[in-house]
Amino acid sequence: MSEQTENKLHEVFTFFGKDGPFTEVTQIKTGHINQTFLVRVEGKPYIVQEINTYVFQKPVELMDNILRVTSHIRRKIQAQGGDTNREVLNFLTNAEGKAFYLDGDGHYWRSYEYVDDAVSFNSTEDLSVITDAGRAFGRFQKQLADFPGETLYETIPDFHNTKKRMQNLMEGVRTDTAGRAVLVQNEIKFFFDRTQDASYLVDRIGVDLPLRVTHNDTKFNNILIDNQTGKALCVIDLDTIMPGLAAYDFGDFIRFAASSAAEDEADLDRVSLCMDRYDAFAKGFVGASDGFFTEAEIESMPWGARIITLETGSRFLLDYLNGDKYFHISDPEQNLRRARTQMKLVTEMERQFAEMQKIIRNYAK
Ligand code: ADP
Ligand code: GN1
Ligand code: MG
Numbered sequence: 001m002s003e004q005t006e007n008k009l010h011e012v013f014t015f016f017g018k019d020g021p022f023t024e025v026t027q028i029k030t031g032h033i034n035q036t037f038l039v040r041v042e043g044k045p046y047i048v049q050e051i052n053t054y055v056f057q058k059p060v061e062l063m064d065n066i067l068r069v070t071s072h073i074r075r076k077i078q079a080q081g082g083d084t085n086r087e088v089l090n091f092l093t094n095a096e097g098k099a100f101y102l103d104g105d106g107h108y109w110r111s112y113e114y115v116d117d118a119v120s121f122n123s124t125e126d127l128s129v130i131t132d133a134g135r136a137f138g139r140f141q142k143q144l145a146d147f148p149g150e151t152l153y154e155t156i157p158d159f160h161n162t163k164k165r166m167q168n169l170m171e172g173v174r175t176d177t178a179g180r181a182v183l184v185q186n187e188i189k190f191f192f193d194r195t196q197d198a199s200y201l202v203d204r205i206g207v208d209l210p211l212r213v214t215h216n217d218t219k220f221n222n223i224l225i226d227n228q229t230g231k232a233l234c235v236i237d238l239d240t241i242m243p244g245l246a247a248y249d250f251g252d253f254i255r256f257a258a259s260s261a262a263e264d265e266a267d268l269d270r271v272s273l274c275m276d277r278y279d280a281f282a283k284g285f286v287g288a289s290d291g292f293f294t295e296a297e298i299e300s301m302p303w304g305a306r307i308i309t310l311e312t313g314s315r316f317l318l319d320y321l322n323g324d325k326y327f328h329i330s331d332p333e334q335n336l337r338r339a340r341t342q343m344k345l346v347t348e349m350e351r352q353f354a355e356m357q358k359i360i361r362n363y364a365k
Pocket of ligand 3: 237
């Protein structure tokens with residue numbers, strides 16, 4: 001870690017009244033958005049993050065959402081006799097109750113307790129872990145069922161408005177900032193051909209699909225698994241909690257964790273939809289939900305998978321066209337590889353859609 005970064009991290013801990021000698025500083029690179037560090041101050045572990053303000057333009061409102069949502073969840077856990085130190089994120093606040101530190105360069109920092117003896121996965125073949133993650137993301141929606149969604153600040157407007165996402169892609173093709181459109185004509189056509197699908201869920205919001213308070217970024221690595229019990233412990237990465245559809249949270253997990261390969265796999269022959277993982281997640285998310293979801297919502301889940309995968313692919317392609325401004329990348333082709341894996345998964349879902357629907361109906365009973 002550079003001396004400059006270490007000094008900055010000390011500044012953050014001083015702000016929160018927790019500074020002391022560091023016994024570990026490690027950068028965690030699994031997320032695509034924020035800068036994340038694991039720091040142990042005299043042995044006690046914390047996560048410190050620099051909030052990405054290109055992505056989240058109102059960090060103050062964002063942190064207000066997170067504090068209110070985590071307090072709400074903490075009360076639920078307390079009422080059920082759970083462990084509030086490990087089952088919900090605990091953010092540091094300063095003497096005035098502020099949960100972010102604005103440094104002299106205009107960067108926003110936050111810190112919360114690191115949940116020790118837990119891991120986050122990018123993938124697993126252990127179906128029981130996937131089912132349990134489904135149960136935990138379902139439980140998360142239930143915990144927030146009585147949270148007033150209309151009071152949440154929209155941290156990224158139109159985050160899962162897939163229709164709008166497609167329009168953004170087309171606009172990106174038109175402006176072609178990085179001069180790359182010529183290289184990806186087939187990819188652009190793939191999304192163009194599916195503009196009708198993109199509207200399918202958005203147009204039903206408030207018609208037959210209820211708006212709930214959803215997580216909206218249910219990647220497998222946004223949930224912590226307890227090392228001792230192997231059970232899903234704590235939902236993390238709370239930046240995008242906003243009103244949304246249950247199908248988004250179902251779909252985003254499938255997109256990521258039911259893929260046979262990494263999100264940026266170059267060899268598309270290795271990318272397929274693992275139906276056993278899809279089944280395992282459906283079992284936890286829908287099957288364990290005790291009648292929480294409506295019939296229309298349950299029927300919409302496979303569409304959530306197909307549409308969120310389409311949407312995420314379009315976002316990767318757009319970022320490639322824009323010159324990689326949004327997602328962290330390791331090389332200039334990574335966003336393009338990511339877009340292509342999502343396209344392959346969409347194709348797989350289209351081919352096996354009847355089977356996906358059958359599995360969901362099975363858990364609706
Ligand atoms: P990003 O928005 O960039 O995805 P995240 O909030 O998801 O950032 O954090 C990045 C990664 O850091 C997570 O995927 C997880 O592996 C790890 N992580 C974050 N918070 C904790 C925590 N409290 N305990 C353990 N690991 C964590
Ligand atoms: C980002 O932050 P992370 O890595 O958990 C992104 C998601 C995408 C995902 C694709 C705020 O999630 O929407 O689906 O990358 N988060 C944001 O891997 O845009
Ligand atoms: Mg994350």
